[in-house]
Amino acid sequence: MQIVYQVLFLIALSVATYLFSRRALGIRRNILLGRDVALNDQPAARWKNLFLLAFGQKKMFRNPLVAVLHFFVYAGFLIINIEILEIIIDGLAGTHRIFAPVLGSLYGVLIGCFEILAVLVAVSCAIFLVRRNIIKLKRFISKDLNGWPRSDANYILITEIVLMVLFLTMNTADLVLQSRGAEHYIQTQPFWVTSQFTPLLSGLSDSALITIERGAWWLHILGVLAFLNYLPFSKHLHIILAFPNAYYADLRPKGKMENMPEIQQEVLYAMQPELAPTTPSETVPKFGAKDIQDLTWKNLLDAYACTECGRCSAACPATQTGKALSPRLIMMKTRDRAEEVGRGNAEGKTLLRDYITEEELRACTTCNACVMECPVSINPLHIILQMRRHLVMEESSAPQEWNMMFSNIENNMAPWKFSPDDRDAWIQ
Template sequence: MHLVQQLLFVIAFAAAVYLFTRKAREIRRNILLGRDVQPYDNPAQRWRNVLLLAFGQKKMFRNPLVAVLHFFVYAGFLIINIEILEIILDGVFGTHRLFAPLLDGLYPVLIGCFEILAVLVLSGCAIFLVRRNFLKLKRFIGHDLDGWPRSDANYILITEIVLMVLFLTMNTADLVLQSRGADHYVAAGPFWISGMLTPILSGLSDGSLVALERGCWWLHILGVLAFLNYLPYSKHLHIILAFPNAYYADLRPKGKMENMPAIQKEVQSMLNPEQATNDTAVEGIPKFGAKDIQDLTWKNLLDAYSCTECGRCTAACPANITGKKLSPRKIMMDTRDRAEEIGRVINKQGTFQEDGKALLRDYISEEELRACTTCNACVQECPVSINPLHIILQLRRHLVMEESSAPAEWNMMFSNIENNMAPWKFAPDDRDQWATGN
């Protein structure tokens, strides 16, 4: 019987790892569809961002209560899953609490800490469920979350609650069996939380307790494996991608926009032909801006897959606050959806062939792009270092410079800048006359 269980466990574990790895490779391929960019400067600052922003969740602490609860859920869930190593080894070798005799008196302390974290995770998830579904915070009821995105968040919270309940129930049944000297249940307790719950199960027979403990053990590990394979399809992929995304974040001042060096060289060559050399000659001027995800950078696509859909960017967006259509959160969700769509085409055909769609217009409208004030509020607010503005600017650059599509007011400003080197319709020589009263 034990051999059959070991075999079933190995099959389930191998299948889960294979499926997760296959999907992870697809996501990596989708991200690398973007243009190359090399954000590798200043590694010390980048590692500091990883520690403070990704792991320490520094930006979350602007709202201390929510930040503490989120940290309990995030860190607690990760730390508790250290015990998964023991469960995996128990499943493979057919043992029970393999580390208990090895760690001796330290083992119940570790399990006790895990149980406290489990209670914190359970409590935090329950509060977040109420907060998300009953308090009706504006950023949680936006139409860009209609359908799957809203359900996704609830599924994850409910799953984490179930996993924590299974973990505590398993330990409680185990403790009762330990106290009765049941076979294979070595004395490893007492555990801090489940030790207080043993009276609830003390009336059950040994057979019922074994069935309960084994059932919770299997459901817990199968739930974790299912959760592992749910992550790549969920916004909760940020549990993994927040760390590389924080590392590769743009370290330039937020007000600094990206120029196109090749175009700058071309303009310089036109203005000063005598200074043009082979070194400054432009070879293969790239297209202006971006129309589809292949025109964005891989960091833009990593941003899209790292998005937590928390809505802090949209809540801070002045365009959105004043009722305009722009939602930075939707920009990121649309970018990820388009990358996934292209990925499915590649999976089916082996390579991508034009499907008559593009990120611009089919997913993100001109109205959304033109509403952006480039204030960088969305970039400042994002807890995982995502930059929706960079995508907006690249799409808008394509509209203006590739399609000559801009509102009349913009075209007037462009003309003034070209002719007068300023947005205003005044000759440079006359610009300071306001100071003289003329």
């Protein structure tokens, strides 16, 4: 019978690995739909960002209480899943707690630490559920999250609680079976948390305890494999992508905007016509971005790394004053469009207008608040600026006030409708 379980485990592990790999490759393909950009300068600063922002969650600690709870979930879930390595080996080899004899007394200490983390993860997730669904913080009840995004967050939190409870239940039943000398249940030191709950199961028969322990074991590992494959379809993909996103973050000063060499050359040629080439260029430069292929791969990585936490929109003056713009929604719409193009359904639509409206783009004040607030180094402003550049330079589409300013800059070399000769008249 044991060989049947091993075969079933191998099948489940293989299917889960295959499905996750296929989805991961699809996301990579979608990200690489963006145009190339070199982001490999200043490696020391990039590694610093990786450790401080992704591992250390530096920006999260602006709100210490929430940061600590988030750190419990983040660190606890990752560290506890180290035990998955033992579960996988046990499942494939037909063994039980294979590391226990090897590690000796240290094994009980490790499992005890894992159990404390499991409790912290479950409690933190429960608090986050309360904040989202009972207290209803403003950024969590925004219309940005209507439908699937709001449900997605709840599903993840509930799943993490269930996985932690299964882990603790498995250990509790295991300890009772150890105390009875049940076959295959290796003696270990009492685990720190679940040893307190063994009286709850002590009245059950051995067969019932084995059913509970094995059932919790199977549900736990199958839940982890299911979670692994749910992750790439969820906002919680940031658990993985936060790390490369922090490494490839824009290191320029926040107020510095990206100039196009083609535009700079045109200005130079207007001022010094003798430098202009005598033969027309074979390639016509494309200004700004209309669809995801015009954005950079980093913009698309940003979209997939978005946690949908809403800190960007909570800090955005346009959002807070009732304008159409929401930086969080800009990232969510960009990701949705990348998914659509990746599936081959790109015909007849573009990111501009079909997903993101001109009204949203023009509401941005370019204050960089969204960039400063994002805990995983996402830059919604860069997408907005590229799309506004397309509107103005490719479609000559701008509000009347902007056109007046452009005309004044062209004719008077200043945004105001005054002759350059009169610019110092205020002195009088």
